[in-house]
Amino acid sequence: MSTTVRSYAKINLGLRIGPPRADGFHELHTLYQSIGLHDEVTVTAKTAAVTRITMDCTDLRVPTDARNTAFRTVEMALTAMEITAEVHLSLTKNLPVQGGLGAGSANAAAALLGLERELGTALTGPQRMSLAERIGSDVPLFLLGGTVYGHNRGQIVLPYPDLPAMHCVVFAPTVGSSTPLAFKAWDEQVSRLTPEAAQDRLDELSRVYASAFACTGADSQTGASGAFGTLDAENLQRSGSLAGNPLPALVRTGIANDFEEVVFQQHPFLRDILHALKGDEALGESSAVMAALSGSGSSLFGLYRTEADAEAAQARTAEYAGRSFRTTTLTREAYWSSMFV
Numbered sequence: 001m002s003t004t005v006r007s008y009a010k011i012n013l014g015l016r017i018g019p020p021r022a023d024g025f026h027e028l029h030t031l032y033q034s035i036g037l038h039d040e041v042t043v044t045a046k047t048a049a050v051t052r053i054t055m056d057c058t059d060l061r062v063p064t065d066a067r068n069t070a071f072r073t074v075e076m077a078l079t080a081m082e083i084t085a086e087v088h089l090s091l092t093k094n095l096p097v098q099g100g101l102g103a104g105s106a107n108a109a110a111a112l113l114g115l116e117r118e119l120g121t122a123l124t125g126p127q128r129m130s131l132a133e134r135i136g137s138d139v140p141l142f143l144l145g146g147t148v149y150g151h152n153r154g155q156i157v158l159p160y161p162d163l164p165a166m167h168c169v170v171f172a173p174t175v176g177s178s179t180p181l182a183f184k185a186w187d188e189q190v191s192r193l194t195p196e197a198a199q200d201r202l203d204e205l206s207r208v209y210a211s212a213f214a215c216t217g218a219d220s221q222t223g224a225s226g227a228f229g230t231l232d233a234e235n236l237q238r239s240g241s242l243a244g245n246p247l248p249a250l251v252r253t254g255i256a257n258d259f260e261e262v263v264f265q266q267h268p269f270l271r272d273i274l275h276a277l278k279g280d281e282a283l284g285e286s287s288a289v290m291a292a293l294s295g296s297g298s299s300l301f302g303l304y305r306t307e308a309d310a311e312a313a314q315a316r317t318a319e320y321a322g323r324s325f326r327t328t329t330l331t332r333e334a335y336w337s338s339m340f341v
Helices: 069-081 103-119 125-135 139-143 179-189 195-212 233-237 247-252 259-266 269-278 307-316 332-337
Strands: 003-020 026-047 052-057 085-092 147-151 156-159 167-173 290-293 300-304 322-328
Touching (some): 003 195, 003 290, 026 103, 026 167, 069 103, 085 103, 103 139, 139 147, 259 269, 269 290, 300 307
Parallel strands (some): 052 085
Antiparallel strands (some): 026 085, 026 147, 147 156
16 A cells, blocks of 8 residues: 655745854745645555665656655654654656755655555654754645745744635746755845844834734625635636735735845846736736745746636746746645645
């Protein structure tokens, strides 16, 4: 027997970077959002006298040893469970490498969940989160799903009220973006900021997120569950109304991804792709509610009111080298209900 888990990608709805810390990391504030694009991780496991982990992947660029985050996660999880086992991981790769979509981190979380199901043994919630934090900065968010606020180096996460489901286009260029190089370029560019000024920028974004999601009595009269709840499939296909959706409020504040400043300098053509995703109403093009770089790139995304708007945006990116994907954002309920194949 085996267990197959969809490891869903994420995008970043704004990302602000603080100064480098003594531990070499940077303070971050961001709003993660799960989307429907995914890899698949198949886990086969059984208890054994000694632990043996093997792995294969459909993409030869992906390491299949202890350099892989999913491999390391299984290794560390078995130690935490005090179990020895024979485990095989099979990774079907659909998401771009170095794309800023959290693919490797999502694979790690999927491997952990698949391992637990295979062995019939689960870590406690806090144990899972602690393990995820040690594996990588993005891994904990994939143990929550939906709309998630991240801070510290991104690994301290809090579930936010779900944004209603929206149509999404992701464009993955043929060139990847190195996160360490992006951080290095950012540090060189903003070295003029004092630590106090840098912290003020982080605090400002935190306040923006909090105020956009503040719910009044009028806001909640949307027919959705919770503060903003979810839109059903029928509503998603209809008028594309943004009633009850805090995303426009976030956009009005000018939320952006700090990495755009340096990644677009390294790869200027990415700015052209972003403009194609945004659309130009002056040219009669339907515009995105929001379009931005995801993470440190190189993938970009746009969020749209209707499926027709998303189709039009995808068509506008056809002239650029890379792959475009049309999908939707995922609420937390949709994320968990569709994770196991």
